[in-house]
Amino acid sequence: MSHTSRPESSSGSGPAGSGDEKPLHFIEQIVEADNASSKWGVWKAGEAISGQREGAPRVHTRFPPEPNGYLHVGHAKSICLNYGLAERYAGKFNLRFDDTNPSKEEMEYVESIKRDVRWLGGAYDGPFGGGLYWASDYFQAMYDFAGELVSKGRAYVCQLTAEEVSSRRGSPGVPATSPYRDRPIEESLRLFAEMKAGKHPNGAMTLRAKIDLASPNFNLRDPVMYRILHEAHHNTGTAWCIYPMYDWAHGIEDSLEGITHSICTLEFEDHRPLYDWFIGAINEGRGGPGQPAKIHHPQQIEFAKYRPTYTVLSKRNLLKMVQSGIVKGWDDPRMPTVAGIRRRGYTPEAIRALCRDVGVTKVESSIDVVRQENAVREHLNKVAPRAMGVLRPLRVVIENWPEDKTDLLDFVVNPEDPGAGTRKIPFTRDIYIEQDDFMENPPKKFFRLAPGAEVRLRWAYFLTCTGVEKDAAGRVVCLRATIDPATRGGDAPPGPDGKPSRKVKGTIHWVSAKHAVEAEVRLYDRLFSAEEPGKRTGKWEDDLNPASLETVRALVDPWLASSQPQEPAWADGIRRFQLERLGYFCVDPDGTPHKPVLNRTTTLRDSWAKDAAQG
RNA sequence: AGGGGAUUGGUGUAACGGUAGCACGACUGACUCUGACUCAGUUAGUCUAGGUUCAAAUCCUAGAUCCCCUGCCA
Structure with missing residues (x-):
């Protein structure tokens, strides 16, 4: 049997045109072995999708949530796994509500679960969808x-x-x-x-x-x-x-829906004998002459949960966070719920890539949360339009620029996507820069602005700091500066050899004071400050990160305030950006075009901050 | 005590008796109008002890460690 996914070696059931060289995980290996031996039979004519499924080996998976809470990233792994299998092997994927306990379940959760499954790409009503089901129907x-x-x-x-x-x-x-x-x-x-x-x-x-x-x-x-x-x-x-009860009901649900591979988490390994016993007991006295037919007997397969560090995932504890007001709701951007990470600005593509990356095994391992952050960075870097915004503004007055003059400069929408083109941004005498980008007494490797130093204003001019104004407490409140008109657009004029006549090491972001829009920016960080919340004291409450949310009044490019033609058409309608040098942000529904609210999805990697912290 | 699982660099994962590989991180460096991105390089691993074999992460024996299991929850 082949253990890699080359199309020609996968019994004709592999994904068409997939260039994916990642080795098969153990469940895919089981599925391919089953397909090779026709263990589950083939799809019949009536079950075909656009004629391409008839006669192909049956692969039918499901995601069976109990509607008693919101879905979280752990469920996301299960959805990606189950839907991914159906898609990869041209099978079907069911969404089934396991609603066998009326005392704990609420309709409120049903809609959120449907939305979250769809958002993640679990198209239970799409081409590989088997449909929506309810345990209660059985x-x-x-x-x-x-x-x-x-x-x-x-x-x-x-x-x-x-x-x-x-x-x-x-x-x-x-x-x-x-x-x-x-x-x-x-x-x-x-x-x-x-x-x-x-x-x-x-x-x-x-x-x-x-x-x-x-x-x-x-x-x-x-x-x-x-x-x-x-x-x-x-x-x-x-x-x-x-x-x-679950054990009695679950196998019957799977059986009636024709599920082939009933995938669940490791704690159900001890239940597998029961799963098999119940179906076996039903089939006792069936299948013989004059007897009713045997019912279908799916195969239960267990895999290890997705367990991120610095995170609490149990439904009980998530409910407690919501009810006690530690977070603002199930969709608080700090929550590990699907609704939370969506509002945080994560993309479904990033979550799917993450689930692919971490793999599927029976080893109970914890996944470093930075992999979540990297996954979303990797996707957003490719697709997010860029803009400038200043989180903690410091005013700069350009002494050699006329007060009423506005220059319109070209700004590259997304350097990773040349097709995104450029747009105009206004430059005026009074601008704001980031407080962190100025130091009165900078250390040696500080490439940004300091008295007498020259930096590049992104896509604009070289700027030299000529003076510092302070308040009574000695805090810097305003900078005086001059620009070099010969550097318009951000390039030094060419020297005799045709190369730039001089270089600046630092490039900083800025906004025009006259044009900038005030935005509330919510800077999110991890909810917990310990890798395993509660490990130290037994109470996860003791490991809450007090700085998990900081709200600032930022000044941002007015381009952000309302939807723009050069933005990607986000499938979920959530607008996302990179604020250059700061991170990825999305537009929160709490805001308006006049007063946008932005959520920081994640920062950019910052090797300077790391160096500076280490001294 | 019993039952069910698991154990490969810091982390995640591959190997299916035949060169321990990949990804992430970390560290160097290059590049750069984002201290981003990208690129190059370095780092570091088979739980332990025996055995079988020309050859063991892989097979055998014994042990260690970790996780799950005594809801009329799922």
Whole structure:
């Protein structure tokens, strides 16, 4: 078997025209082996997409979120994996809400999940989409299958309370017990019907699978299949008062949808025997002459979660952050939720590239968050238009420039994309530069502005600082300077040899005071200051980064205020820029064209800051 | 104690008995109208101990370490 993805070696099922040389990860290897052996059969005519799928090996995956919270970057990995497989092998990808517990689930989450899955590229309704499904649509089928299991002596109604079950659970060497295990089948059948009919209160009884009370795998110690929950369900209303447990429900959901590879995370490895047992028990007494057909038996495969450093991901803790006001909501740009990183300015392309990069294995490893930052830098560097803005303005008056004169200069929209062209930016006597770009007593390797020093104003003129004005406290409030008119556009005039007559080491950004627009800029940093929040004290709250959000009033290029023809057409409608030398930013919905609000997605790499910090 | 997994440079990942490779980071340098980008180079690894073999990250034996498992959650 081939372990690389050359099209000619992938049984004709590889991605057409893919130049991707990355080796296959273990799940792709499983899929290719399955395809080679036709383990899952082939797509039939009615299932074909534009004629190209008929007869090709079936690959059908799904993403099965419970609608009880917002999706986070960990889920993103699962979505990319599952959708990626469907796309790569011309299969299908389902979005399925695993809504088996009405007491925890809310419709509020359903819409956000659909939006997030789509945003990430999980087009469950696209060419490789199998559609949208609900576990609750299978409640009747599940109930019928459960009845069959009872009839076959494979399940029974247990009247132990939750506490009793727990206390009788046993231990690794000591089997669990239930006095109801061997009750007559007819009695279980009757009680199970009564459970469904609503004749018993919550907790009075459960339906349990009859497997092995002595199993060292506790999941097999007669797990509960149904519990009584007199609670309205967002989808089925009050039609049901018994609800299936995950282990019982999940395999049936997969089976009914024809899922081939049921991919989940590592903690479900212990549940795989149960997954297989349930489907096997249903299929017992099926498939023979005069018997109903066997149901489809998908293969469960487990992989390790995406676990970024400096991040907390559990739904419970994310909910706590939202409810306690540590962040402003599920979509706070500091949140690791999909909604949060989207508002932060991350692109779906960056997230997908990241998921490809970190790979798919069974090793529980943590991923350095800088890889997230690098992923978005790499994408945005290629596509984001550039602009200038000053986060902490310092006024500069150009003494040899007429007060009322405006010069229009060419500004390159995106040096990485020549097709983006240029645009005009205004230059006037009063400009603002970044406070960090001036030092009165600079160290040796400071290439920026200082008294008597010359720098280049990006795309404008060479500028020399001629004077410093200070307030009573001794703070620099304004600079006097002159420009060299011969350097218009930012180039020194050519010398006798045709080369530039002189060089400046530093180039700084600036805005025209008269034209600049005031913007609220939210400078985000990591939410936590510890690599593993809570490791030190046991409480992640102790590792919150107090400086995770700093808001400044910046002065930015008016070009940013409203949508421009030279900008890319962002699929998600979120406008993103590079503020030159500062980082990548996106436009937040909190702002208006008159008073934009920008979120800093991430800074640029800054080797100067690193040097300066190290002395 | 029992069961299920995992272990390759700082981090992530490849190898499927036959040259330990790639990416990220870090460090040098080049280039540069973004101290960005780009480019070149350097750095550093098979958990341990035995064994099989001409040859072991890979197979065998013993051990170590880490993660998950006793919800009527998923």
